[in-house]
Amino acid sequence: MADRTDRARGVVLKKTKLGESDLIVTLLAQDGSALKLVAKGARKPQSPFSSRLELCSVVDALVAKGRGSLGIAREVRLVSGNAGLRGDVDRIASASLAAELAERIAQEELAVPRLFDMTCAVFERMGAADADGARALAAAYLLKALSISGFAPSLRVCVGCGAALPETAGMVRFSHVDGGYVCGECGRAIESVRVAARTLALAEFLLFSTFEEVSSARPDAQEVAGVLQLCRRWIEVHIGANLRSFPFALGSTRPRP
Numbered sequence: 001m002a003d004r005t006d007r008a009r010g011v012v013l014k015k016t017k018l019g020e021s022d023l024i025v026t027l028l029a030q031d032g033s034a035l036k037l038v039a040k041g042a043r044k045p046q047s048p049f050s051s052r053l054e055l056c057s058v059v060d061a062l063v064a065k066g067r068g069s070l071g072i073a074r075e076v077r078l079v080s081g082n083a084g085l086r087g088d089v090d091r092i093a094s095a096s097l098a099a100e101l102a103e104r105i106a107q108e109e110l111a112v113p114r115l116f117d118m119t120c121a122v123f124e125r126m127g128a129a130d131a132d133g134a135r136a137l138a139a140a141y142l143l144k145a146l147s148i149s150g151f152a153p154s155l156r157v158c159v160g161c162g163a164a165l166p167e168t169a170g171m172v173r174f175s176h177v178d179g180g181y182v183c184g185e186c187g188r189a190i191e192s193v194r195v196a197a198r199t200l201a202l203a204e205f206l207l208f209s210t211f212e213e214v215s216s217a218r219p220d221a222q223e224v225a226g227v228l229q230l231c232r233r234w235i236e237v238h239i240g241a242n243l244r245s246f247p248f249a250l251g252s253t254r255p256r257p
Ligand SMILES: [Zn+2]
Pocket: 158, 159, 160, 161, 162, 163, 182, 183, 184, 185, 186, 187
């Protein structure tokens, strides 16, 4: 009996070793759901899969139905290799962070509109960015991906009473557990940490700007690092994930003289 096959486009988010020479590849499909495929023999150097299933590549796959939930990749065609990400440690660190969060958010057979287009767009733009630019794009991507998954922090108004974030250059309170900015009054009752008001203002800008606007704005590298730290804790609390790429992405932040 011939296999039933489907065609699927997706971006490679994760590769897991299977057996002697196979891979399980997690793709983010065009509808924003996760699609897991077995690529047989993909870890053999001569495999036609090996060069096409790089992290962050966009591929078209011909998928045969396996017995369980895993499909079997019959053919893989490269749509975009996002070559600009390869061989640059800063760009790949930032791209890995985005891929890792997408992999945690995407679920099999659950459509998340916009996630695929947004993920392809950020990888393409990161491929032409410098280290600081790639990190700003990663921070913007994390906030946007969290937002479309229903986990946007409140950055402008107090989660306790709705008071607006004051125009201040100073420190304010932020509650990861309760959902965002906390005013001084509510801070007495809500467990919160101190963050710079400008970190919340930058997070707000990154969340609501296009990737093009983020690239053009060239936000300060140390302030972007502050937003990434905020995202790191936020993702631990709300997604239940300690993303392994964070130390890698943050570690290469160089202090400004
Ligand atoms: Zn309040």
